[in-house]
Amino acid sequence: MSTELIKVTINGQEFAVEKGARLIDVCREQAFNIPSFCYYQDLALQASCRMCLVRIEKMPKLQTSCTITCTDGMIVTTQSAEIEKAQRAMGEFLLANHPLDCPVCDRGGECELQEMIFDWGDVEERFVESKNATPEKFLSPIVANDPQRCILCKRCTRVCDEWMGEDAIEAGNRGVNTVIGTYGGWLDCSQCGNCIEVCPTGTLLDGTYRHETRPWELDQTISTDTYSSDGMQLSIGSRGGRVHRIVARDRYVDGLNGEFLDVKARFGHGFVNHEERIKTPLIRYKKGGKLIPTTWDEAIHFVTNKFKESGNNVGVVASPRLTNESIFTLKRFAKEVVGSENYTISDVEDLAPFFNNLSVPLATHKEIRHAKTILLIGGEPEEEQTFTAKQIRQAVRNGGAKLIIVHDTPIRLTAQASQFIHVNPKSLDAFALAFADKSDKTILSKIGAAQSEIDDLLKLIGESEGDFIIMFGRDLSAEAQAVLANVAGNFASEKRRVLLHPLPLYNNSVGANDMMAGRKSLSDVLINSTALLIGGSLSKPSALTDGFLSRKDFIVVQEMFETATTEFADVVLPAASFAETDGTFTNNTGFVQRVRQAVEPVHQAKADWIITSMIAREMGVDFGYNFSAPAAFRTLADSIDAYAGLRYPHLKDESKPVQVKHPIAGKKDLSKETDALRRGVEAMPETNEKIIGTPKVGHKLHRLTTMTSKTAQFHLLAHGNPKPENLLVSPLVQFNLDGTPRVEEKAEAASAGDRISDVKRTAGVTLDGKV
Amino acid sequence: MSLISDVIQSTKAILLGMKETISQLPKQSWTVQYPDVPITVQPRYRGQHLLHVDEMGKEKCVACYLCAAACPSDCIYIEAETDPRPYEERIGRDERFARVYNIDYGRCIFCGYCVEACPKDAITHGYNFELSVYNRADLLKTKDDLLITKQKQSKNYRVALSSEDVDSEYKEV
Numbered sequence: 014m015s016t017e018l019i020k021v022t023i024n025g026q027e028f029a030v031e032k033g034a035r036l037i038d039v040c041r042e043q044a045f046n047i048p049s050f051c052y053y054q055d056l057a058l059q060a061s062c063r064m065c066l067v068r069i070e071k072m073p074k075l076q077t078s079c080t081i082t083c084t085d086g087m088i089v090t091t092q093s094a095e096i097e098k099a100q101r102a103m104g105e106f107l108l109a110n111h112p113l114d115c116p117v118c119d120r121g122g123e124c125e126l127q128e129m130i131f132d133w134g135d136v137e138e139r140f141v142e143s144k145n146a147t148p149e150k151f152l153s154p155i156v157a158n159d160p161q162r163c164i165l166c167k168r169c170t171r172v173c174d175e176w177m178g179e180d181a182i183e184a185g186n187r188g189v190n191t192v193i194g195t196y197g198g199w200l201d202c203s204q205c206g207n208c209i210e211v212c213p214t215g216t217l218l219d220g221t222y223r224h225e226t227r228p229w230e231l232d233q234t235i236s237t238d239t240y241s242s243d244g245m246q247l248s249i250g251s252r253g254g255r256v257h258r259i260v261a262r263d264r265y266v267d268g269l270n271g272e273f274l275d276v277k278a279r280f281g282h283g284f285v286n287h288e289e290r291i292k293t294p295l296i297r298y299k300k301g302g303k304l305i306p307t308t309w310d311e312a313i314h315f316v317t318n319k320f321k322e323s324g325n326n327v328g329v330v331a332s333p334r335l336t337n338e339s340i341f342t343l344k345r346f347a348k349e350v351v352g353s354e355n356y357t358i359s360d361v362e363d364l365a366p367f368f369n370n371l372s373v374p375l376a377t378h379k380e381i382r383h384a385k386t387i388l389l390i391g392g393e394p395e396e397e398q399t400f401t402a403k404q405i406r407q408a409v410r411n412g413g414a415k416l417i418i419v420h421d422t423p424i425r426l427t428a429q430a431s432q433f434i435h436v437n438p439k440s441l442d443a444f445a446l447a448f449a450d451k452s453d454k455t456i457l458s459k460i461g462a463a464q465s466e467i468d469d470l471l472k473l474i475g476e477s478e479g480d481f482i483i484m485f486g487r488d489l490s491a492e493a494q495a496v497l498a499n500v501a502g503n504f505a506s507e508k509r510r511v512l513l514h515p516l517p518l519y520n521n522s523v524g525a526n527d528m529m530a531g532r533k534s535l536s537d538v539l540i541n542s543t544a545l546l547i548g549g550s551l552s553k554p555s556a557l558t559d560g561f562l563s564r565k566d567f568i569v570v571q572e573m574f575e576t577a578t579t580e581f582a583d584v585v586l587p588a589a590s591f592a593e594t595d596g597t598f599t600n601n602t603g604f605v606q607r608v609r610q611a612v613e614p615v616h617q618a619k620a621d622w623i624i625t626s627m628i629a630r631e632m633g634v635d636f637g638y639n640f641s642a643p644a645a646f647r648t649l650a651d652s653i654d655a656y657a658g659l660r661y662p663h664l665k666d667e668s669k670p671v672q673v674k675h676p677i678a679g680k681k682d683l684s685k686e687t688d689a690l691r692r693g694v695e696a697m698p699e700t701n702e703k704i705i706g707t708p709k710v711g712h713k714l715h716r717l718t719t720m721t722s723k724t725a726q727f728h729l730l731a732h733g734n735p736k737p738e739n740l741l742v743s744p745l746v747q748f749n750l751d752g753t754p755r756v757e758e759k760a761e762a763a764s765a766g767d768r769i770s771d772v773k774r775t776a777g778v779t780l781d782g783k784v
Numbered sequence: 785m786s787l788i789s790d791v792i793q794s795t796k797a798i799l800l801g802m803k804e805t806i807s808q809l810p811k812q813s814w815t816v817q818y819p820d821v822p823i824t825v826q827p828r829y830r831g832q833h834l835l836h837v838d839e840m841g842k843e844k845c846v847a848c849y850l851c852a853a854a855c856p857s858d859c860i861y862i863e864a865e866t867d868p869r870p871y872e873e874r875i876g877r878d879e880r881f882a883r884v885y886n887i888d889y890g891r892c893i894f895c896g897y898c899v900e901a902c903p904k905d906a907i908t909h910g911y912n913f914e915l916s917v918y919n920r921a922d923l924l925k926t927k928d929d930l931l932i933t934k935q936k937q938s939k940n941y942r943v944a945l946s947s948e949d950v951d952s953e954y955k956e957v
Contacts, residue, residue, distance in 0.1 A: 052863070115848075115903075116848030117846050117878055121848065225866075227848070229853060230852070253891075408790060
């Protein structure tokens with residue numbers, strides 16, 4: 014869009030607007046309300062609802078303003094008797110077959126059709142013919158469908174295609190027989206639920222929130238996603254201490270992600286009010302004994318005594334799912350209370366090599382959307398950073414960006430790629446080396462790609478203008494990440510801005526990396542300390558199997574659920590979930606975003622940072638927070654350079670997120686890392702076998718507990734290592750149409766405790782698997 | 785003042801009072817013999833609410849929350865639930881029904897907005913007016929107290945016929 018201004022007259026008033034602006038947007042900006050259903054910014058044009066009709070001079074008929082681009086001297090009328098008549102008639106036609114079952118419909122109260130008909134429609138119905146009654150049905154356990162309520166705006170099909178690239182939902186038949194349907198009657202997709210979000214009527218509904226309450230009864234709390242590192246903004250709908258649903262509707266929240274959410278963010282909230290939450294502090298008085306419920310006073314006292322007995326040799330481990338405040342308080346506990354340097358985070362990868370060698374700034378999601386060239390090395394954003402994946406897809410589809418993917422697996426995004434370099438399995442390090450050091454020709458055989466492919470890649474980058482964004486996943490080793498982050502700056506030129514985008518796994522991986530600067534490695538902490546204070550659970554299963562934990566004298570775990578880590582714990586303190594605490598998360602673009610308390614902590618749970626400061630106070634150190642989250646954040650901001658000067662009021666507006674400026678290291682001498690990388694690459698076995706076959710996105714997502722075959726995402730019920738039963742407590746199991754679970758699901762379920770065999774019809778399958 | 789004038793003044797005053805008393809004697813009595821004789825209430829009298837059922841005994845309420853939304857004193861509390869069973873087996877007439885339906889008569893002002901708001905004619909005002917309880921908590925009535933099939937109607941009232949002229953405070957005396 015150019016910045017050239019043209020003149021448009023709307024209802025007699027003249028406005029200077031940008032050339033190429035869409036008429037409906039211009040009218041709405043100038044406060045001329047134009048009704049529409051099918052128009053949705055950021056999606057392809059449809060012009061099927063005919064509600065946005067306007068009169069444009071010298072055009073013979075009324076025109077749909079959503080498809081008109083402003084031209085110079087255009088004279089537009091948006092309100093007249095003629096237009097109102099047309100709009101009223103459209104409203105009447107839409108209602109011709111729309112059942113008036115608003116009292117039963119879950120969308121009632123926030124339904125765009127309901128509001129529009131009140132404003133523009135003819136509320137009196139003149140049709141006496143009976144309506145086509147079609148029964149409600151479930152397209153999947155979490156998507157309910159009432160075809161009769163559909164007004165065929167096709168927002169859902171466009172979202173499915175353009176945002177998710179899945180085409181799982183499509184319009185079938187023609188004319189008056191058109192229905193929105195799925196292939197085979199079953200929604201075979203990643204179940205992101207974005208079709209539910211954008212539906213203006215009650216046609217597509219949240220199956221987990223079915224008939225639960227009404228939108229005006231819910232308290233809407235704007236918060237941040239607790240699953241993916243994209244930091245998507247969402248609205249938690251709670252009532253009476255219970256989280257009922259999570260949405261990202263425009264009317265409630267205006268975050269970086271618009272109305273986009275993924276399956277975990279939208280439906281994975283059942284753990285908040287789950288009956289298996291730890292209710293009281295638990296103490297295991299004897300090794301190998303049972304965890305016995307106790308009071309907070311007793312538990313804190315017990316912990317303090319035991320920590321003192323261990324000579325204050327306490328290691329502190331924080332989980333990257335916690336808020337910045339909690340992680341920082343844990344670090345303060347290590348440094349100020351027990352005076353040890355044994356603190357770390359339990360992330361699956363260490364982000365320090367990336368952030369310590371940053372040569373260019375981080376890209377925001379908006380910059381990804383408008384980037385001209387994107388290089389993706391490894392990673393699987395469609396599963397792990399879904400919003401990044403959506404931005405990449407839209408940058409290519411709608412923005413004409415060039416996407417280059419270097420991967421050992423032909424992931425689904427390769428369909429969008431202009432160049433795909435298919436490397437040998439696990440040889441991405443070798444590619445990083447080749448990318449950083451072009452002189453080395455011997456490693457090409459390890460990569461399994463021709464020199465010409467790399468030359469093409471470099472040529473494509475060399476010719477590109479505008480924003481060039483480099484992302485790489487966790488497939489790369491720490492050295493490779495350090496080297497890549499540092500060489501990225503070399504590609505910058507006058508016409509080209511280079512930006513980096515990390516793809517960490519957890520919601521607050523970046524924040525945890527910032528908070529716990531100067532940490533030791535997890536194994537060092539586990540070896541060097543006699544007692545442990547663990548916030549959250551350990552996410553690396555190896556840390557548990559190595560037997561470190563069983564050899565510790567005393568372990569305190571702050572956790573929501575019983576996990577594999579709490580099995581080793583001597584004291585378990587009930588922690589609050591993200592919906593019960595105030596705090597901040599830092600996302601993968603460096604945005605610090607608020608997490609707000611939606612419900613009171615369930616049972617006796619307390620926020621992690623409160624628990625830590627209670628122990629600290631009992632041990633004689635007062636952090637001075639006075640149990641106020643803003644005070645905790647102030648202390649944090651004052652001691653971390655990137656966060657300097659930030660306060661909660663700065664983070665108030667979710668539509669203007671604040672980006673922390675991670676220090677840019679500039680060019681560094683990384684010969685040590687390069688050598689280590691080279692040694693690693695040389696040790697790689699040579700192979701010619703490549704991974705063929707695109708993994709299906711969402712192939713495990715309906716489980717909500719695992720993300721890809723590669724990544725165990727133990728995040729839902731128990732971050733860390735859930736008990737096998739817990740894995741199946743959330744069985745959004747795929748069902749056949751006759752109500753039986755699908756065969757492969759049944760087999761897996763049977764092997765893991767057979768918790769779902771009695772789950773019958775899909776209707777009302779809640780997260781805890783009850784009908 | 786002498787004693788005689790005192791007597792005359794007092795007698796005058798008594799006679800004046802008795803005149804009013806005696807003049808009322810032939811008129812209609814206002815005292816009602818409640819609870820021995822039922823009180824006559826107007827057909828539109830707003831007493832304790834009734835939750836209605838259809839001809840098959842299924843609750844009409846679909847828990848749309850409109851009554852709670854219309855309530856100016858915020859005394860209605862509802863929890864909705866879905867009941868996917870077939871019509872014959874389920875509790876409500878529709879798939880959606882109120883699992884919890886509470887009215888707090890400590891707060892209710894009997895304005896009738898809930899009745900006007902109801903799209904399913906599921907809630908109306910009944911005639912029960914004897915709502916006194918010994919314990920304030922008992923003023924909270926649950927669905928079991930409100931359902932027409934379960935609510936006990938008091939014997940202490942009779943509803944006036946529409947043609948009947950019912951005593952009211954507005955009546956000209």
